[in-house]
Amino acid sequence: MIDTRRLHTLRAVADHGTVTAAAAALFVTPSAVSQQLNSLEQETGHRLVERGARGVRLTPAGEILLGHTNAVLAQLERAEADLAAYGSGATGTVTVASFATGIALVVAPAVAHCGRTAPGITIQVRDSEGDASLPMVLSRQVDVAVAVEYRGAPADDPRLTHVSLYAEPFDAVVPASHRLAGAESVPLAELARDTWVGPFPGNPCHDVVVIACEAAGFQPRYAHSSDDFRAVVALAAAGAGVALVPRSALRGMDLAGVAVRPLHAVAPTRRVFAAVRRGAEDHPLIRPVLGALGAAARTWDPAPSEPSAG
Structure with missing residues (x-):
């Protein structure tokens, strides 16, 4: 009989690539992870991982077991949901991880709802x-993630159920003295000569902006980096560079010193979704939270507000 706790360990190792990183995600010691892997290999009678200088990778047998692991753990999530529904236990705590704008736009209204x-x-x-929130769902640190599509993310991860929430365009934010501050809309290619301010590499919004600039024929030259869009706008107001900022992140922000303009033609888009472990979407605690997030998202109007002219 295979111990499902060891299946969680196998999946963590596959996700993180090293025993140390898997141990950190599971809140156990690296030796405990190694022991679980050794026990799982004894249970199955197969070598499941290969250890090398750069980390751990699954053997073909390990890959086969990983595929079954995803199905088994999803079914266990469904079993927990069915048992909770049977007990009508709509009382408990649901943990939601989200980026800051998502908290303001949909999570906080969902809490109130x-x-x-x-x-x-x-x-x-x-x-x-x-x-960062999707790995937190998979490692059971949180129940729900409000996340952003990003380059390299699997489009259909079999371990997760995705619920689309909203999509919003990025607007150009330029210093009030910028040559394009008075334009009705900004052609992205016209910003190729400027220095840029924006999120760090690895942030989904950084990927969206870089891909859009590449499509416009240039690589943005980042001079300053911050994951806080208030800091990004403040730096643009100081003349440090130009930026693309998701429209909802500009809501309620002090825009003195910058001009906010829609992009000419098709603007890059931030697509936001909620994710839970597959099988957990019908849990009597999680289902109302997903519904509340969706209801909050439907009230968001992505139409541009009055443009700021600094």
């Missing part, structure tokens, strides 16, 4: 960048 419609559910919120 559940407070009115499902008072037995307590939502705990954790601030997490859009690319």
